[in-house]
Amino acid sequence: MAKKKILIVEDEESLLKLESILLTSKGFEVRGVTNGRKALEAIEEDRPDLVLLDIMLPEIDGFEVCRHIKQNAATRHIPVVMLTAKKTREDMDKGREVGCDCYITKPFKSAMVIETIQRYLAK
Known part of the structure; x- marks a missing residue:
């Protein structure tokens, strides 16, 4: 079975690295970018199968x-976790207005983020 692809959009390098390691260790294919233009x-x-998005x-900005993701017919199905x-x-x-599927605030618990991602990818 192909690995699920997650795009992480985070401008803080250390956090991007941490999130990438966490998700890769859980078997996801991860790509990380550091700004909104690169994300698009x-x-x-x-x-990607899911976008993990900083604001x-x-x-x-993330909003x-x-x-943009949710207004595009070709990408609106992609879950966006802020x-x-x-x-x-x-x-x-x-x-919620811009269409994010889930809103998680920092500091976050890694287990909760993984659980949320798995829930959206199982749909």
Whole structure:
């Protein structure tokens, strides 16, 4: 069975590395990018099965990346899990407005992130 592909969009290098190691160890094929523009390019080049998306990103923020994914008929089916330090009610509401499937705030528990990813990939 082919490995499920996850795109991690995280501008903090250490966190990107940590998330990549965690997901690779769970058997996922992982690609990491550090800004919103690269995320959109990566999705066009090689469609992931799920996007793990930070909000505070250079060039294009996570809200706009998510909006773009969900407004495109070819990519709207891809689950988007926002993983962010932005935890206000307004931020969470905006995440839902742009179409994110799940909103997880940092600091996060690795087990919860893995469980969430597995739940969306099982659909």
